[in-house]
Amino acid sequence: MAYITPRKCIQSILLLAFVIFIVINLHFLSPGSVGVQDGRSGMDTVRPRKPRTTNLSRDVVSRQQPHAPEKPLIQKRVSTGKPSLKEEVNVDSSAQRFSDFNESLRFIIDDINKKQTIRNSDKFPPVDGTYRHAWVIQVHNRDHYLKYLINSLRETRGIESSLLIVSHDYYCKEMFDIITNIDFMPVMQIFYPKAMQLYKKSYPGEDPSDCPRNIKKPEAVAKGCVNAEWPDKYGHYREAAYAQTKLHWFWKLHQVFDGLDIMKNFTGYITLIEEDHFVTKDSLHMLNKMLDSKASLCSHCRIFTLGNYDKKPTYAYTDEVVAAPEFISSKHNMAMSMNRETYTLIKSKAKQFCDYDDYNWDWSLQYIGHEVIPGKLPTLIVKTPRVYHIGDCGVHHKGKQCNPAEKASPIKERVSANEAKLFPQALKSGRATSNTYLAYKKLKANGGWGDKRDHDLCASFME
Structure with missing residues (x-):
């Protein structure tokens, strides 16, 4: 018979104890229910398994x-x-x-x-308490587009001297991850505090007591829905998703100029862009040239626009700009830049902007620019775009598949093929085209903005 040493015996006992320990723990941790003795009846009482925690x-x-x-x-x-x-x-x-x-x-x-936290400010500190320029992005939830925009900003020459302000109206991890990983310029995040995501069952989100969009007013009044007295000019009632964009835009403008400490001494220009834009590497250079040439090219201009909607842009005019006598929403709304003086003019007409029955912020801006603001909003616009729109899905494109690569790839190829024509050293006035300016004609408001609650909330941002 084999001789078992004390050492082997101890090892066997320890091994057996370990196995028993594992079996017992597996029993208690196994899926399903755990039996606990009930002292009153002797019956096993079922204790539900603790649910998993969600992040x-x-x-x-x-x-x-x-x-x-x-x-x-x-x-x-x-x-x-x-x-x-x-x-x-x-x-x-x-x-x-x-x-x-x-x-x-x-x-x-x-x-x-x-908190108004500025990330990367240690690497890119402000000069005299502020930055020379600010890029302001209004974002919702299209992270696949935002990645292209951020990567294009990364390639922009001189971008590290600008402050990037990202204005959210929807929290999701994907969007925040993209922003928090930016390391090439200072960046601040702000959040529209009246976002639908926070008010899913009440105004300014979708209140169950609100009138359905297409209900007739007499029926709405009889039904007693909350906003029965406020259809738009076409007889339709409020849609929260459409109303939010204009509300967010106006709040963001006020927050940037009047609400942020870092902007109190800001004397430069802000450029308003969106999550589905794409910028060229000389976009900031071009803006600086436009501002430097303001006195000779358009001394009265109040808005400077880096993008247009030319579907087949030519690079024969990279040094040309066009002075338009007033702001036209369909031509001048992409990557528009303004300073505090222009903002103050817009702010002074907040009531007219907020009461205008159009859910589009740019059409509302066009309205006050032409009808209300003295001197209008003259705009200097590039003939060859430095900012492109690559969005093909979103609020105005329901049901479409989002494919930013399909739009971004040919733009990158076109820009790369004409790289030698970028970074012009001097600018000159060019001839206006249909992509840069059309004579203003009084347009019908698009509606979607008849609800008095929206008027009041919008105006309250500027108070």
Whole structure:
């Protein structure tokens, strides 16, 4: 018979104890229910398995998750310290989940807007307390487009001297990840505080008591829906998704010029771009040349536009600009730049802007520019675009497949083939074309903006 040494015996006992420990833990951690002895009846009482915790930045607010878990869980701000996207709590009620999610997100957004954090300011510090230029991006949730815009900004010469301000109206992890990974320029995030995402069951989101879009006014009044007295000029009622864009645009303008500490001493220009734009590497150079040439090319110009909608742009006119006597929304709204003086003029006509029955911010701006603002809004625009629109889906293109590469690739190829024509050293006046200016004609408002609540909220931003 083989002799078992004390050492081997101890090893066997330890191994057996380890196996028993693993088996017991596997039993308690296995899926399903755990039996707990009930002292009163001797029967096994079923204790439900503890549900898994959901991460807010991954599951709750990601638009890519179409279905919630059977027992949805969310994060909640449970600490008394500063709110964090990392704090989590289990909630077993869908109503409570919605309420707590909104509460947490509002805390976070309020914190973002109050802190006004500038990332990369250690690498790219402001000069005399501010920056020379600011790019302001209005974003929603199209991260696949935003990636192209950010990559194009990365290639822009001199971009590190500008401040990038990203104005959100929707929180999702994909968008925030793109912004927080920017390392080539200073960047600040702000968040529109009246976003639909925060008011899913009340105004300015979609209130269940609101009138359906196509209901007739007599029927709406009889029904007693909240906004029955405020259809637009075409008899249609408010659609929250369309109204939000104009509200966000006006709030953002005010926040940038009047709400941010870093902009209090700002004397430069801001350039307004969107998540589905693409900029060329000489875009900032071109803007600086336009501003430097203002006295000789258009001393009265109040807006400077870097983009146009030419479907087949030529690079024969990279040094040419066109002075338009006033702002035309369909020609001059892409990558438009303005200074505080122009903003102050717009702000002074806030009521007219906010009461105009058009859900488009640019048509509303065109209206006050032509009808209300003394001297109008003369605009200097490039003949060869330095900012392109690559969006083919979104609010105005429902049902279309989003494919930014399909639009961006030929633009990049065209720009690359004409690289030698970029960075002109001097600018000259060019002949106006249909892509740069059309004579103003009084246009009908598009409607979608009859609701008095929108008028009042919009005007309140400038108070």
